[in-house]
Amino acid sequence: MDISSAYRSTIMPPTLMPGDKVRFVSPASTPDRDSVLRRAKILEGWGLRVDFGEHAFEKLSFLAGKDDDRLADFNAALGDPEIRAIFATRGGKGSYRIADRLDYGALRHDPKFVVGFSDITALLLALDRNCGLVAVHGSVMDESGSHPTNMALRRLLMEGGGVLLTARTNENTAVLTTGGRASGRLIGGNLDTIAACAGWALPKLDGAILLLEAVEMQIGQVDRQLTMLRKAGHLDGVAGIAVGQFTGFRPSSGGLTVIDLLRDHLERLGVPILGGLPVGHGDDWLPVPHGAPALLDASGGTLTVAFRSPLAA
Incomplete structure (x- = not known):
């Protein structure tokens, strides 16, 4: 593969800036609320504004609510021009149930970061297959903002580079x-x-x-x-x-x-x-x-x- 051609075929989201708004959503399983709130504080320490999907903390068996509700939260974030990055609260199970119904057109029009791993791999794969979005395989650690994982994520999201x-x-x-x-x-x-x-x-x-x-x-x-x-x-x-x-x-x-x-x-x-x-x-x-x-x-x-x-x- 010609690496330059590969670069041209992708959609690269713009880096985040202090003051940008980001959102936590739950496309898969229900997260621990306190853990998510601690991670939100870390992002706020980076100068970002944080909010949450309407159904982010719902629970339906092993899922964070109904498929349509989890999908609605994710697509609402994709289509909101004020939201500059979407963070999955956790993996678990269930993102594969909605990966075929994402609003890919919204991302082509307004690229933004999608951050997650584990079961969220289904969304990363679907986003690549359907619109070529470069996403982030990772998450905010539920530890201090100076944790090496968090520092690496901050550099990736807010400074770009390799x-x-x-x-x-x-x-x-x-x-x-x-x-x-x-x-x-x-x-x-x-x-x-x-x-x-x-x-x-x-x-x-x-x-x-x-x-x-x-x-x-x-x-x-x-x-x-x-x-x-x-x-x-x-x-x-x-x-x-x-x-x-x-x-x-x-x-x-x-x-x-x-x-x-x-x-x-x-x-x-x-x-x-x-x-x-x-x-x-x-x-x-x-x-x-x-x-x-x-x-x-x-x-x-x-x-x-x-x-x-x-x-x-």
């Missing part, structure tokens, strides 16, 4: 790293949600850098999902694989680990693999632009993602 992630040798997926370099748009996120989106919300991955992370799944589930993605052709043509944090896994009864399973599936693709990236549900994870041009250097242990200008391949 993001450089360095693989960590203490992450269990670090041993998956091969060698070589690859460039392409960074697409993906939570493996469970990627699999749920295959065939309807998952963008074409030809020429892309596929980002993968997962948390607290059975090894058999990972095997089913990767098998389906490979055999259905969804992984055909990927340029490289960026592997983040796979946390909360136990070996199978026969001793097979999730790392063994990932190696078995991913090495069949014959592309550069960079593991050990601080992206996902583990400790001290970092935000990263989703859908933006990226350069994966497996030999050097880095993933560089552009946000305002193309990268040199």
Whole structure:
């Protein structure tokens, strides 16, 4: 993939400025109200004005209210010219239920940040597939504003530029790293949600850098999902694989680990693999632009993602 062409094919939201208004919405599961309010205080400390979707704290079983209500909150934020960024209160489950009904036209007319991860991967994928929006895979940590994750998110949203992630040798997926370099748009996120989106919300991955992370799944589930993605052709043509944090896994009864399973599936693709990236549900994870041009250097242990200008391949 020509990285300059990839840059031109995306929609880049403008950076946030002090005084801009942002909104928390709940497209998936119900959040803890106190946690959201603490995160809102952090954003206010950045000089932003914060409000909340009408149904942000509702609860209907595992969902934050009815599908139509969660969708209405999200689309209202998309269509409100005063709102400059949309933050998901949490992941959980349920964003995939509404991802096909987002107001993509509003974003084409007035691009703005969408920030979330985990189950919110469904929205990031759908936004990329339907309008090419560069979103943010990440969230505000429910800790001090000076937490490294929050500082990285602030730089990304309010200063722009690029993001450089360095693989960590203490992450269990670090041993998956091969060698070589690859460039392409960074697409993906939570493996469970990627699999749920295959065939309807998952963008074409030809020429892309596929980002993968997962948390607290059975090894058999990972095997089913990767098998389906490979055999259905969804992984055909990927340029490289960026592997983040796979946390909360136990070996199978026969001793097979999730790392063994990932190696078995991913090495069949014959592309550069960079593991050990601080992206996902583990400790001290970092935000990263989703859908933006990226350069994966497996030999050097880095993933560089552009946000305002193309990268040199």
